Amino acid sequence: MTRASPTEIAIHAPAAQRMGFFTDTTVCIGCKACEVACKQWNDLPADGARLRKGASYDHTGALGASTWRHVRFVEIADGGHLPDIPAVGGGRGEQSGDLDLVTVAAQRANGAGGEVDVAAAVAAMDDWIFMSDVCKHCTNAGCLDACPTGALIRTEFETVVLQADVCNGCGYCVPACPFGVVARDHDDGRAGKCTLCYDRLRDGLEPACAKACPTDSIQFGPYDELVDVAARRVGALHARGVEDAYLYGAGDEPADELAGGLGAFFLLTEPPERYGLPAQADSPVQENVVAATAAAYGAALLTAAGAAVAFLAAARRPLPRGPRGLARRRAIRGWSR
Amino acid sequence: MTGRDVTPALGTHGGPADWRRARPGARVALQRARWEDAAWSFLYKDDTRYGAAPVDMDAVAQVNRRMRGAPAGPVHGPLLNAPVWTWEIPLYFWCGGVATGSWFVSVACDLAGDHRSAAIARKVALGAVAPSPALLIADLGRPGRFLNMLRIFKPRSPMNLGAWALVGFSGLATAAVGADLLGRPRAARAIGGANVVIGGYLGSYTGVLLATTAVPLWARSRLFLGPIFVCTAAATGAAATRLALVAAGLPVGHPTRTALGTIETGAMTGELLLSSLNERRLGRAGLSLEQGTPGRLFRAAKWGVRLGLALRLVRRPLGPPAHHVASVCYLAAGLAFRYAWVGAGKVSAQDDEAVARMARGAVTVDDRATGGPRRRRLVSSARTPRGAKRLQRAYPELVRRASLLAERLLGGSGLTAGRSGTGAPPAER
Numbered sequence: 001m002t003r004a005s006p007t008e009i010a011i012h013a014p015a016a017q018r019m020g021f022f023t024d025t026t027v028c029i030g031c032k033a034c035e036v037a038c039k040q041w042n043d044l045p046a047d048g049a050r051l052r053k054g055a056s057y058d059h060t061g062a063l064g065a066s067t068w069r070h071v072r073f074v075e076i077a078d079g080g081h082l083p084d085i086p087a088v089g090g091g092r093g094e095q096s097g098d099l100d101l102v103t104v105a106a107q108r109a110n111g112a113g114g115e116v117d118v119a120a121a122v123a124a125m126d127d128w129i130f131m132s133d134v135c136k137h138c139t140n141a142g143c144l145d146a147c148p149t150g151a152l153i154r155t156e157f158e159t160v161v162l163q164a165d166v167c168n169g170c171g172y173c174v175p176a177c178p179f180g181v182v183a184r185d186h187d188d189g190r191a192g193k194c195t196l197c198y199d200r201l202r203d204g205l206e207p208a209c210a211k212a213c214p215t216d217s218i219q220f221g222p223y224d225e226l227v228d229v230a231a232r233r234v235g236a237l238h239a240r241g242v243e244d245a246y247l248y249g250a251g252d253e254p255a256d257e258l259a260g261g262l263g264a265f266f267l268l269t270e271p272p273e274r275y276g277l278p279a280q281a282d283s284p285v286q287e288n289v290v291a292a293t294a295a296a297y298g299a300a301l302l303t304a305a306g307a308a309v310a311f312l313a314a315a316r317r318p319l320p321r322g323p324r325g326l327a328r329r330r331a332i333r334g335w336s337r
Numbered sequence: 338m339t340g341r342d343v344t345p346a347l348g349t350h351g352g353p354a355d356w357r358r359a360r361p362g363a364r365v366a367l368q369r370a371r372w373e374d375a376a377w378s379f380l381y382k383d384d385t386r387y388g389a390a391p392v393d394m395d396a397v398a399q400v401n402r403r404m405r406g407a408p409a410g411p412v413h414g415p416l417l418n419a420p421v422w423t424w425e426i427p428l429y430f431w432c433g434g435v436a437t438g439s440w441f442v443s444v445a446c447d448l449a450g451d452h453r454s455a456a457i458a459r460k461v462a463l464g465a466v467a468p469s470p471a472l473l474i475a476d477l478g479r480p481g482r483f484l485n486m487l488r489i490f491k492p493r494s495p496m497n498l499g500a501w502a503l504v505g506f507s508g509l510a511t512a513a514v515g516a517d518l519l520g521r522p523r524a525a526r527a528i529g530g531a532n533v534v535i536g537g538y539l540g541s542y543t544g545v546l547l548a549t550t551a552v553p554l555w556a557r558s559r560l561f562l563g564p565i566f567v568c569t570a571a572a573t574g575a576a577a578t579r580l581a582l583v584a585a586g587l588p589v590g591h592p593t594r595t596a597l598g599t600i601e602t603g604a605m606t607g608e609l610l611l612s613s614l615n616e617r618r619l620g621r622a623g624l625s626l627e628q629g630t631p632g633r634l635f636r637a638a639k640w641g642v643r644l645g646l647a648l649r650l651v652r653r654p655l656g657p658p659a660h661h662v663a664s665v666c667y668l669a670a671g672l673a674f675r676y677a678w679v680g681a682g683k684v685s686a687q688d689d690e691a692v693a694r695m696a697r698g699a700v701t702v703d704d705r706a707t708g709g710p711r712r713r714r715l716v717s718s719a720r721t722p723r724g725a726k727r728l729q730r731a732y733p734e735l736v737r738r739a740s741l742l743a744e745r746l747l748g749g750s751g752l753t754a755g756r757s758g759t760g761a762p763p764a765e766r
Contacts, residue, residue, distance in 0.1 A: 169478015296563020
């Protein structure tokens, strides 16, 4: 197992081991109990529910400063778009994809409206996947590398935790996260993200989301054991014919690892982009900082040298000659005196 | 800071919750220590078919590679969170650039023996760097905690180093200007020379700061952003100094005026060249620099530079005023460049297709627009020569090692845990 770099700002404890999440999307039912449990335990405010946020039946949008678990609805019917069901009842929004079963039933009872194939529409609803998304607690964490205040630290469980009493809301961790997890709260001013319930872990309790998950889609445990379980699960699914089941963030060869291996990894059955995940990622700071700094600082020193050369060259140029240039020569000599 | 109530139910605002058990060491109700209630699942024990297969890590690695390397299909966003920086940040970039550029000029003036101009250039630099802390603080989510930037020294984070550079640069600049005012020119010159080392970082780290993010436009420009920003800094700094010196009565034909003109022209030409070169290799990620408000700003900035260069060429018939207008053009263009780069990054982060393609290593020239041919490469089994593949693997490793080494050498014991990390493992109860 890859371990985090020893120079990170980290809490060390002798007996602690890496803990993580294994989120198995094949057993997720999209109940969003994890979201609710997370908000309750971590005292996070509601974001306001709006149906069809982000053009989906998912009404809680995306991960953010006050949403540390988010159940993503992946509608895979019709090539990844919503089932194209004409709106029924008229005037309720054209081509919205909403299927108003009550209206359909009423129209059927009246002997009208045969244009919607209800059976097909309901079957299309089955072409969904749910995925409970969360901070990945990367081994090479971009947010942790970027944080200028040391608010983001590595804990003894090798998770990445933001100390809310240190964060000054600079916002650098937001674009430094290759998974779009960390965000800055507009009202609160600080960044926020999953802590893997660090406070609960310290007391030997499992994180709130894992505790609340009714189907054990979210599993929590020592990282090595989880990888073992996940690999067995992949094998079992393959044996049953689900050949596209794979792990996102664990079990890779070293060259393919996502950000050095994810502390919170997933079992997926579709290409990662369907879930809003990048196919490859690493800490942007570790990837770029040395090369970019060398180029930038080198250019700065070159520019300084260029400026000096420009001045020395100009100083060697002869002053204006002849009687016409007399006044200018005087002025120029007068300046330096 | 208006809107919903963010008062925490426990603890104080921005502090850890202050609660304790009624009895020290008391058990939490129903708790089983060491996560025994968790490990690993309460449903899928050995009597279920949940994980009824032997562990085969090779097969897992194989299917991971296949699925992550397969054609992507539709991209369901959002993949990235857009940067939250507002108008203060590009303005700060511009101010810091002007300060750096003027400082370079002041040292060059000293080298050429024009100490009077050097002293004025130092004042220009100090004037440009003065509003920078205020701008940075205004952009923070918690402005009262600005000093937290300086609670650690973290060479890995460009923003942390930048904050230190800003402090160091402003301190030395103040000292140098103070020495000038106190009539100690030799001290001012010595401090000025030393401050070039910090100034070089202050003027260039802003590019590094943007390049070390996951935003496709910035990350793809990582080798160009720093040099581009340095060019803008040199040109705007020289332009500001030139205008100040002219106002102070620097005569026409003075070598300093000539040199400043050369620096302006050279740096802005370099900026234009680097930008055009970079644009050609950005592919899809470059769309955000062409469209919308950032695109308009970027084009306006480029035309500002071209106008300035043209005015310099025709200055003989028009005389010195044309050159003054050119300097103003450069200053305005520099500001527009900063706003364009930062604004375009926000757009780029929201371009899910570009983000997804960059992750697959497919943001290249040949898939420039949305309708272009989609050439996808596998995550790691790309058809590249063997040597190149090894280099691809070795390079990030090299970068990481170098980064860690630099951090160890520079950071040393300065890196301490934020809180006193006792970090006791959960006790057996």
